[in-house]
Amino acid sequence: MKIIIIGAGEVGFSIAETLCKENKSVVLIDNDAERLRQIEEQLDAQLICGSGSSPETLLQAGISQAGMVIAVSDQDEVNLVACFVAQHYSPGSVKIARLRNPEFLDHPDVFRGLRFDLFINPEREAAEKLLKLIQMPQAMDLIPFAEGKVWLAGFHLQPASPIVGMKLFGLRDVVPGYAPLAAAIYRGKELIIPRGADTLHAGDVAYFAVAPDDMQKTLRLVGKKGRPVERVMIYGGDSTGWYLARELEKQKDVEIKFIEEDEARCAWLAERLNRVTVLHGEGMDSDLLLEENIAKMDVFVAVSKDPENNVLAALLAKSLGARYSMILSNRPDYAALVPSLGIDAAVSPHLAAVSRILRFLRHGRVAAVESIRQGRAEGIEFVAQESSPCAGKTLKDLDFPEGALMIAVVRGEQVIIPTGQTTIMAEDRVVVFCDRRAVAKVEKLFSPKSALL
Known part of the structure; x- marks a missing residue:
């Protein structure tokens, strides 16, 4: 199956890299020639310099033969037009569009009747994970x-x-x-x-x-102590912070404070959030944090656009007494350093988006996919089918690949921790943790036989 990806930024590149390592046929389109030169040596993919919304460019990429079109450029309009063009030339293909403007996602009726399979918003995905x-x-x-x-x-x-x-x-x-x-x-x-x-x-x-x-x-x-979260402070009023605060204020027992540097954005947030105290200031202002009782905060979350500021603000909040600190960062080097720095968690919008998209790229009946630790591994939930090679076999009789581990079998309401004697039945939901290099082999065990022909 040919997969066309529009946008060679971090999201598009991560998806392309994953698919290329699984020997999928990938075409990557971007209008930045320098960016394509930078990644040319890293991908076994066809690279095309051009506009992802151009019918000529998409025809050059082989849109008529594409089984999937993933439009993840940083421009919503380009992504939408690319999917419209794909609908004309390849109506049976799966179409995924990245949309960053929250108005599109807040008004889904606008797209009713159009054959889009998934709209993805990295910032909202990151907020849900946080x-x-x-x-x-x-x-x-x-x-x-x-x-x-x-x-x-x-x-x-x-x-x-x-x-x-x-x-x-x-x-x-x-x-x-x-x-x-x-x-x-x-x-x-x-x-x-x-x-x-x-x-x-x-x-x-x-x-x-x-x-x-x-x-x-x-x-x-x-060795961790369990205690309910009652107070949360958010730094950074862009999309992720807005989505997060909007969901948190639905929890009536959580007190929320929100720090934002831009005064106009503060006013916008204050008008739309009912139970949130919005503060104009900087997340690295120790006087402000102390004034707002940072030592009583259960969680400090830094979600500004600047990853360096997020790290510094989280470290400062933790040093001033916040129980836990979390950051938003698309930089894998920062995420890898989080444990040693004393920051408790890091979430990447790009990886959150990749995880959401991956479920559409898998053979068989895949219920969930999560990209883990900068994309080096995946947690995958398969639904076993009667015609899958694994159905009716015990785990010890399966040729389960190296680098993969079956961690749970859910049968109805029953959760089974598998052993070698566990038999996989049709309609079981099977959770597998695997190194990315083992994904293709695991897929084959759960794919219906017709998909393997």
């Missing part, structure tokens, strides 16, 4: 699967954590009778798909598969 983390700020990463029946929770292990120095098969001794399945360990730049004999080290970021009712046990296991 909202989940605010509800459980002890975790660095928190990803729901199977409609929230299973969570993949990532924790930065401090030296005082009771499980540091332990082998995974000994976890049951920490919280008697409870030992969640360890899905992955990140140790510096190394990704480890763990086995029972692996030892946990201070500084590791460990991911566990957790049922919602067991989250408090998991916090005890990793």
Whole structure:
């Protein structure tokens, strides 16, 4: 299947990079010749310099044979026109458009009758991810699967954590009778798909598969204290901050303060938010933070457009007494440094958008996909089908690829932590954590036989 991507920015490049590594046929269009030269050596893809909304450019890219068109340039109008052109020349293709203007997403009726498969807004996706983390700020990463029946929770292990120095098969001794399945360990730049004999080290970021009712046990296991979030301070009034504050104020038991540097934007936010205290100032102003009782804040979230300011503001807030701090950043080098800096979580709008889009790129019945840790791994929720190669087989009889781990099987309301004797049944929702290099092999196990022909 030919996939045409319009826009070679961070979102478009990340999607193209993922698909190229899975040997998909990719065409990448951008009107910035210098940008295309920069990435030419990194992608095994056809690169075309031109306007993504031009019918001539799209015909040159082979739009008539495309099975999917992903328009993710930084211009909403270009993305919309590209999908309109695709509808004419390739009506059966999947069409995905990135829309940054919230007015488009707030008025979906405008597009009723048009055959778009997905509208994606990176800033809104990032806000939704931050909202989940605010509800459980002890975790660095928190990803729901199977409609929230299973969570993949990532924790930065401090030296005082009771499980540091332990082998995974000994976890049951920490919280008697409870030992969640360890899905992955990140140790510096190394990704480890763990086995029972692996030892946990201070500084590791460990991911566990957790049922919602067991989250408090998991916090005890990793040495974190559970306490409800009652006060949140947001720095940065652009789209992500606006989306986040709008959702947070629906929670009646949460007090919210909002710092924004632009006075006109402050007035705009104050007019539209009912339960939020909007403050004109800078997130790095220690006097302002102290005046607004930063030491009583449960969570400080820095979501301005400037990643450096976000890091500095989060570090300052943490040093002045905020329990947890989180940042918005599209820079992978910053995200990798977060644990060592003392910042509790980092969310990338670009990766949040990539995760949302990936589910449309997978074979078989994929219910959810999440790109994890700068895109180096994925958590994927498959729905097994009767004609899938895995259906009716036990896990020990499957040729499960190296670099992948099945972490949960959801059958109706039952959540099963799989063992070698677990049989995969049709309609099971199966959650898999895998290194990106193993994705294609895992897909084959869950794809219907017709898709493999």
